[in-house]
Amino acid sequence: MIEVDYRFPPDVDAFRQAKIIAIGQTAGSWDERFAHRDSQLKKHLAEVVKVDNNVARIRFPMFNTENDIASLLTMIFGKYSMAGRAKVIGVHLPDSYGTRAKFGITGIREKLNVSDRPLIMAIFKPALGLSATDHADILREVAMNGLDIIKDDEIMGDLAVAPTKERLLACRRVLDEVQEKTGRTVLYAVNVTGKADQLLTKARLLIQNGANALLLNVLTYGFSILEALAADPEINVPIFAHPAFAGAMCASEDTGLSYSVVLGTLMAHAGADAVLYPASYGSLPFDPLEENHIKNILRSRNIFPVPSAGIHPGIVPKALADYGQDVILNAGTGIMDHPDGSASGVKAFFEALERVGKPFTLDSLPDGALRRVVEKWGT
DSSP states (O other), X not given: OEEEEEEOOTTSOHHHHHHHHHHHTTTOOOOGGGGGGXXXXXXXXXXXXEEETTEEEEEEOXXXXXXXXXXXXXXXXXXGGGTSOOEEEEEEOOTTSSBOOSSHHXXXXXXXXXXXXXXXXXXXXXXXXOOHXXXXXXXXXXXXXXXXXXXXXXXXXXXXXXXXXXXXXXXXXXXXXXXXXXXXOOEEEEEOOXXXXXXXXXXXXXXXXXXXXEEEEHHHHOHHHHHHHXXXXXXXXXXXXXXXXXXXXXXXXXXXXXXXXXXXXXXXXXXXXXXXXXXXXXXXXXXXXHHHHHHHHHHHTTOEEEEESSOOGGGHHHHHHHHTTSOEEEESHHHHTOTTOHHHHHHHHHHHHHTTTSOOSGGGSOSSHHHHHXXXXXX
């Protein structure tokens, strides 16, 4: 069975609305013409399990869905999402529901041969306007200084200024150079974009040309695209799920779905290996309780949490206190806008990791990359 928690505003009769959902989002009502099907039809109805403080839990038969996210969302909130004020704040799925990540925390760590620390991730900046050669030059600078992962900005598509394949080939040469000189593997999550009928073919071609990770804007392209990529045996690289557009689905207090449902539960059952989302102490406003829910949901299915947006080396002690070792710290400007350049941005993260448990005030820091960050952005 599938259980879903709906929160209703105080002035709404939660039990009445829950009954409407339980019937209207499943078999609906019927008259005597279908009396001979009564027992069969009743099997498809949902059940209101409880109502507490205007939060209703409804239990749905799993056989009403097709074991995917699209049919799940259509069932639990499809038409009703336009009918009244209610917010889906919890979706409880069987472990077998949906699509499993191919790599997740364990597989990504094995690819990088890093088992005992948080992973450090960067974003190509500026987001638009750089050539393929510019991307390769940036990658060389950060990868040679210890970076684990770099990703395209989510806005960077297959654009004339730096077409995806051209960008990949330029960066692939750098990845090979880093491997040869340092023995280290660095992942480059290439943004896979395009129309639905072309996207899987495009992803396969990117992998044939050396892509070792993919980035997908899941909420704009659709969960079905993520599921298809994760299920395809030729897509044998980690998939990083970006949260772009999540605010349009989640930000309202009284409607939509909670961030932990969209970026936690749904991503975790759609095949993502790592999921990006805002950190509560970053540059975007984000509820720390929701952040914690997302982290726990993802980890329960061996998926890497990737707190993002405003991450910089000065917040490493806070991040590790919240996350421990199994986290990817994703920094854009926090690396690329270091006063001494992006290489120093990476070095500052590793200096910060080494200082965890030691004093982290400006006065206590020796001169170096980390101190320069704290002078600029604080802790």
